[in-house]
Amino acid sequence: MSENVDWSKYVSEQEKLVTNKLATVNIDQNAQPSTGASGHKPKLGNDEEQFSPAEVSLLQKIIRNGLVENKNDLEVQRRDPTSPLYSVKNFEALNLRQELLKGVYGMGFNAPSKIQEAALPTLLAEPPQNLIAQSQSGTGKTAAFVLAMLSRVNPNDKYPQVLCLSPTYELAIQTGEVAAKMGKFCPDIELRYAVRGEELARGSRVEEQVIIGTPGKVLDWATKLKVFDLRKIRVFVLDEADVMIATQGHQDQCIRIHKNINKDICQMMFFSATYDQEVMEFAEVIVTNPVIIRLKREEESLDNIKQYYVKCANEQQKYNAVINIYGTVGAGQVIIFCHTRRTATWLSEKMSKEGHAVALLTGDQTVEQRISVLDRYRNGQEKVLITTNVLSRGIDVEQVTIVVNFDLPVDVRGQADCETYLHRIGRTGRFGKHGIAINLVDGPNTEAICRAIETHFNKKIQFLNAEDADEIDKIGA
Known part of the structure; x- marks a missing residue:
């Protein structure tokens, strides 16, 4: 996977920014707590822990990486009784491009995790299946949807085909890092970040096949600057949906983006660490007739x-x-x-x-x-x-x-x-x-x-x- 800039250097720099940001996070005792999805501000004592939903999500990703083995069972709900629901025990069974398979093994994945076993056959099935998956950080869900994203790209088409939304700059960079490693041997697949600091001129065009970004920037690029066409998107991924809901404005922006996507050709993937009523109501707006995979309570x-x-x-x-x-x-x-x-x-x-x-x-x-x-x-x-x-x-x-x-x-x-x-x-x-x-x-x-x-x-x-x-x-x- 390549870009117009030095991709490995870019990722390294962004990774340092993420680490430095988290490394310097201290609790400001005089700061006003942020308003959550319910609209209520939590009352905190002088030294209680105070994190935004996005900070918690990113922290969990970093803490759980390499430290956690999640062995919870999964339960799968089929909305469509004809969907090809089965699981795989090795990556060879997925019939991936050899370049992608090489990238997967290069990341140290020897066998699929439980969420990958259940999700990947559905994500890679023909015709494409919509999916809602609930699985906490550290269970391998990011690698699952990134592999599906890269598998759906037609390298010969030089326009955005895959759109992945994350609630924050830092989480988008985390996803991009996974994509870079997995697509290391796919130089014909290019990625573009739609995040703060990435500016485009009106009238220019995005030719990279994969866009990973935040809702506000993506909406600006697609509807205001019109640098790419949402109707040509073949895969739409919404990651950290519970954090999206808790972040002011993101829910509305995601829905506006979704309205401009051609549902007849686009596969929808919806991932969340929680599975409460508010998250599911949001999911039902975005994803039609999904296969649902969730961790058992x-x-x-x-x-x-x-x-x-x-x-x-x-x-x-x-x-x-x-x-x-x-x-x-x-x-x-x-x-x-x-x-x-x-x-x-x-x-x-x-x-x-x-x-x-x-x-x-x-x-x-x-x-x-x-x-x-x-x-x-x-x-x-x-x-x-x-x-x-x-x-x-x-x-x-x-x-x-x-x-x-x-x-x-x-x-x-x-x-x-x-x-x-x-x-x-x-x-x-x-x-x-x-x-x-x-x-x-x-x-x-x-x-x-x-x-x-x-x-x-x-x-x-x-x-x-x-x-x-x-x-x-x-x-x-």
């Missing part, structure tokens, strides 16, 4: 997790409970979730002073620091990982046996955040193994939150006396 993992609560009077008693439980059960690895960076830092320092091998992961660390922390934890160099919600959905570590909610998760109204609770304790009990979740309750309010969570999942959370070593010993049996 994780509630099943609660069946493998013993849930307990411990009554505590204050932070010191909560700390004592953590030490008693960790010292008695003889756990493999532990994740402790705190509500704020202040609490996480305090707990980390206190445990470290008492000789425990502790890792700390919070939002004010650089990307490099976070990756180093996670790598050391996965390798077992630290047995205890203390973190905030930045990791509640971030990583699967097979050796985790105990999750401790030092602070129970609450939403912006102070009510039980059951979804976050599910993702937190889902860090243990992975892959069919048994896990333990400990919830520290320090007053009537947190006890009410614990009961609300118990009611929501209809799963008993049992009382545990953390001062009774014999009782603690039983939970690890």
Whole structure:
């Protein structure tokens, strides 16, 4: 794959920009939080984690890359009973161009991931099939749709045939990097970024077959400058759809772009990390008669997790409970979730002073620091990982046996955040193994939150006396 500029140098420069941007992200305590898709501004404490949806998405991509093995099963829904739905176990079965196959193997892919197994046969089928796929970062969805994009290009046609929309500059660059690596041996396929800093004169024409960009810039190029024809687009990819919805203006821009595309010749691919009602309503506007692929919900993992609560009077008693439980059960690895960076830092320092091998992961660390922390934890160099919600959905570590909610998760109204609770304790009990979740309750309010969570999942959370070593010993049996 080539461009009019030095492609490898361009990607390298953009990758540095992405890393530098994330590496310098610190939480501005005086900044006004951004408005989400619901229109409500979340109320944050002085040191709570604050990320935009796009920052979270990019962070998850970077953290999960090379660190996460997602083994969740997929469920596939067929709208069209005649669609050629099957899965592949190797890339040779896809009958790819040899140049593309060489690029795939050159990226280190030896076999398709679960989302790739299910999605690629549909994406590459003839006639083309529309697809809606839900899969979190790190599961291989970007490589799946990029491979489909490049496979659909006719190199002899020197005009845009593939359009991929990302919600931000940084995420577009990430996708472009994947495309560059995968298309390394396809010099006849060219790519163009439609992002900030890329300017075109009115009357000029885009000849590159693949455009990766942000909705505002793409809309400007196509409808105002008219440098390419949306009606000739054969593949339309909407990536990070949940982030699109949460980003002001992007949803409307995507719909305006979509209205100008010829649906009779264009294959629609819609990817999102979440699958809630708002995302699906948006998807149904964009994609007609789709095959739907989604990760199965994780509630099943609660069946493998013993849930307990411990009554505590204050932070010191909560700390004592953590030490008693960790010292008695003889756990493999532990994740402790705190509500704020202040609490996480305090707990980390206190445990470290008492000789425990502790890792700390919070939002004010650089990307490099976070990756180093996670790598050391996965390798077992630290047995205890203390973190905030930045990791509640971030990583699967097979050796985790105990999750401790030092602070129970609450939403912006102070009510039980059951979804976050599910993702937190889902860090243990992975892959069919048994896990333990400990919830520290320090007053009537947190006890009410614990009961609300118990009611929501209809799963008993049992009382545990953390001062009774014999009782603690039983939970690890």
